[in-house]
């Protein structure tokens with residue numbers, strides 16, 4: 001590579017036109033970063049997968065075993081010949097559960113379990129401290145074991161029993177605290193025993209599929225998320241949790257070819273994970289998809305989904321239904337839920353809905369060490385390079401605010417010999433899926449990303465998040481910051497977030513300083529002036545349930561009832577989520 005610097009520059013996306021820097025490359029090799037892999041966008045987009053759906057992935061991480069598109073990934077296919085207990089499938093089990101890139105619970109898991117939980121409901125709910133006590137289907141219990149989940153996280157402890165009450169739920173818990181499994185485990189488990197009665201008939205289930213067998217997709221569970229990557233990630237978790245059941249998960253998202261996603265739907269679909277655009281498109285084709293059987297509609301990243309950007313889509317997806325009918329349960333989840341978003345969310349939920357909050361809505365996790373550096377705009381590039389070389393190579397996401405900025409920075413890092421790749425919404429879906437796969441497998445351990453990747457992504461061993469550009473208040477502000485840094489330190493692991501700050505970022509300074517104080521992080525000198533006078537009495541926009549003017553004050557502004565506060569205050573020993581009669585000894589399981 002170093003013999004021919006210009007040739008190397010040719011295989012990048014050519015936006016930056018940055019010359020290869022031999023001196024920098026030498027430093028990078030000395031710092032033991034892996035070699036970058038060539039990424040020829042033109043050849044890549046005409047890769048072997050054009051041969052058809054079964055062609056292998058192209059690109060730097062070409063892997064003959066990878067599915068051509070995430071939507072085609074193999075899943076358990078139930079057969080009519082199976083009795084009540086479907087057999088295991090060892091090869092599939094290895095693929096689903098023994099993936100070396102699957103996240104493991106970290107040493108600091110107990111920090112997750114120590115969070116204060118606020119639970120508000122008219123119905124009394126006893127949180128579960130063990131999956132075994134949650135009334136789950138035996139196959140689901142086995143799947144949970146295969147996933148390696150030993151004890152429920154706080155959000156799971158409350159959502160599991162709540163789902164069994166068939167009441168709408170709003171669940172708020174920090175990034176990386178297991179919200180996905182919190183809604184998938186109980187809904188799938190509940191339907192496992194009833195799938196035969198409830199699911200749409202399927203032609204010749206378990207036999208090789210032929211077009212004459214096509215059925216209309218009539219899912220029982222619908223999960224709506226804002227980004228394609230999140231949709232495919234939740235689909236992967238659904239493939240694990242539906243293992244050995246009749247329930248067949250499918251995913252529908254923009255960018256990937258519709259035909260292949262439609263073919264999967266035609267084989268039968270009981271759990272559908274979708275992004276709004278593709279979902280609306282499929283909903284309009286009545287012969288392809290009907291939502292008439294849906295029992296659970298789940299909106300993930302709900303504060304984003306109820307934002308004005310999605311209002312029309314959401315109205316159609318939620319059917320304008322105020323959910324008076326007991327049969328259909330709505331749930332919304334997020335790590336952040338600003339007041340305005342909660343007011344909109346409430347309109348979609350029944351007035352009795354359950355509200356579960358783990359910690360403060362919109363807070364970040366103390367497992368992330370946050371550092372803020374003052375860096376002039378013009379010096380950011382070099383500062384980033386020095387920062388990357390100042391510590392051992394580690395899987396890192398660098399967030400920028402624009403697509404052009406992402407292309408530019410990716411070129412810059414690549415031409416300095418760093419193994420980078422990038423992702424943003426102007427990339428083809430093929431590029432997006434393969435960039436993420438390259439990052440996930442460690443072949444390109446540096447990912448430059450725009451906000452499209454801020455939410456939900458769950459990737460093992462992401463040790464460092466760098467906010468090269470701070471999110472401005474016009475683009476999500478402090479909430480986006482929280483989601484971005486939440487790509488590290490997930491499920492009890494630790495991680496680091498470094499943010500470049502300068503005078504252009506003053507709009508976020510107030511909220512940033514409060515967050516740093518709340519999470520016991522160092523406030524740098526240049527932000528001292530933003531410290532509130534009374535640090536003990538920090539007030540956040542979204543840590544109260546008061547909805548403002550016109551609401552009864554002093555009560556529970558979400559609904560009409562007194563909140564049941566089952567909270568464990570941060571730092572106190574976990575005591576079965578505050579339930580008086582929690583089984584003795586369970587708290588050991590948390591630590």
Ligand SMILES: Nc1ncnc2c1ncn2[C@@H]1O[C@H](COP(=O)(O)OP(=O)(O)OP(=O)(O)O)[C@@H](O)[C@H]1O
Pocket residue numbers: 103104105148149150151152153156173174175176177178179180181334335455456457458486490491
């Ligand atoms: N009970 C559990 N024990 C151990 N690991 C778990 C448990 N529940 C979930 N996980 C794992 O924790 C990781 C984070 O979960 P998940 O992606 O659902 O987080 P999240 O709360 O939705 O985060 P975000 O707000 O960023 O979307 C996943 O890898 C998941 O497999």
